[in-house]
Amino acid sequence: MALDVVPVALGARSYEVRVGPGLIDRAGAEIAPLLARRRAAVVTDDAVAALHLPRLVAALEAEGITVATLSLPAGEATKGWPQFTRCVEWLLDQKIERRDIVIAFGGGVIGDLVGFAAAVLRRGVRFVQIPTTLLAQVDSSVGGKTGINTTQGKNLVGAFHQPSLVLADISVLNSLPRRDFLAGYGEVVKYGLLGDAAFFDWLEAAGPTLAIRSDDLQHAVRRSVEMKAGIVERDETEEGERALLNLGHTFCHALEKATGYSDRLLHGEGVAIGCALAFELSQRLGLCAQEAPSRVRAHLRSMGMKVDLADIPGDLPAAQDLLRLMGQDKKVVDGRLRFILARGIGSAFVAEDVPPDLVGRLLEDALARRR
Ligand code: GLY
Numbered sequence: 001m002a003l004d005v006v007p008v009a010l011g012a013r014s015y016e017v018r019v020g021p022g023l024i025d026r027a028g029a030e031i032a033p034l035l036a037r038r039r040a041a042v043v044t045d046d047a048v049a050a051l052h053l054p055r056l057v058a059a060l061e062a063e064g065i066t067v068a069t070l071s072l073p074a075g076e077a078t079k080g081w082p083q084f085t086r087c088v089e090w091l092l093d094q095k096i097e098r099r100d101i102v103i104a105f106g107g108g109v110i111g112d113l114v115g116f117a118a119a120v121l122r123r124g125v126r127f128v129q130i131p132t133t134l135l136a137q138v139d140s141s142v143g144g145k146t147g148i149n150t151t152q153g154k155n156l157v158g159a160f161h162q163p164s165l166v167l168a169d170i171s172v173l174n175s176l177p178r179r180d181f182l183a184g185y186g187e188v189v190k191y192g193l194l195g196d197a198a199f200f201d202w203l204e205a206a207g208p209t210l211a212i213r214s215d216d217l218q219h220a221v222r223r224s225v226e227m228k229a230g231i232v233e234r235d236e237t238e239e240g241e242r243a244l245l246n247l248g249h250t251f252c253h254a255l256e257k258a259t260g261y262s263d264r265l266l267h268g269e270g271v272a273i274g275c276a277l278a279f280e281l282s283q284r285l286g287l288c289a290q291e292a293p294s295r296v297r298a299h300l301r302s303m304g305m306k307v308d309l310a311d312i313p314g315d316l317p318a319a320q321d322l323l324r325l326m327g328q329d330k331k332v333v334d335g336r337l338r339f340i341l342a343r344g345i346g347s348a349f350v351a352e353d354v355p356p357d358l359v360g361r362l363l364e365d366a367l368a369r370r371r
Helices: 024-034 046-061 081-093 108-123 134-140 170-175 178-195 197-212 214-234 241-246 249-258 267-284 291-302 319-327 356-368
Strands: 004-008 015-020 039-045 066-072 101-106 126-131 145-150 153-160 165-169 339-342 348-351
Touching: 004 214, 015 214, 024 046, 024 101, 024 126, 024 165, 039 046, 039 081, 039 108, 046 066, 046 101, 046 170, 066 081, 081 108, 081 145, 101 108, 108 126, 108 134, 108 145, 108 153, 126 134, 134 170, 134 178, 134 214, 165 170, 165 214, 170 214, 178 197, 178 214, 178 241, 178 267, 178 291, 178 339, 178 348, 197 214, 197 291, 214 241, 241 339, 241 348, 249 267, 249 319, 249 339, 267 291, 267 339, 267 356, 319 356
Parallel strands: 015 165, 039 066, 039 101, 101 126, 126 165
Antiparallel strands: 004 015, 145 153, 339 348
């Protein structure tokens, strides 16, 4: 199958996202033209290393590239100061210089942490993203947001640092557990919902067999990346339009906090539930037809995904407490609740002043559906 190449045009910081099967096995040839000298540092996690690292190292060495590798523990807990310090000091020990390349090989945690390490190492070295989850391929590896979590919250320390290349090898998605695949799919659906109704129509038909049809999977990843690239090109540092990528995220962040960032709710699952709630909120505000939230929920259901608060196991806080958690979101500006709402499928916009009592009632109704 031919490779898709999606350019991200950002002047001197421009790069390509290459999407297709077998890219890990070709990584040496893809990356070699970027190298000033034939060496690279790869940072990954233990789960990805066990499955795919030998192939990546072999592909780089086949091009005469000397490879040093660091494997960090898998999981969100890695994305904090201790492993960040370890990563930066290891890169310094490897004598990675400003003209060298660091390779982030893993999901969102590795991409964000290694990207941030590359941003600050010697005041900035180039890095390549090789994302290994659907979520990282369609969202976090593209657009240059890097960072770590602190005790105060998620992603509160970081930098905009664009990669020099992204290699999205769709073959690795076969090894993802179904739940992780579907969590990443939550972000794919988000692109259709926020700005491309025809893509959502296509997902309604193609979504259920996406994981087993590699041509459809490649199309879904490419279209998602194209949409993200376009938004990032127009608004790299999130002064305006980039906020649309946060469709569903105000609800999601509150639900993630309420469930302790545990495996009761994966990020992509929270995004899917959040998108459904954002469409319901839009409909209650008279912005879109009743049909829109029903269609969103029907599609998520047909995928076997979590759709509503009723699908989250265990207790949830009361509506007012969830509302308070939303008030702590990074997207709150001057204490006003900022939501991404929609005039229909494919037509999202930023709403600055959504009445909190309306959101409270929406959450009360959603919590009542759990009983
Ligand atoms: N994941 C949202 C963004 O990159 O802006």
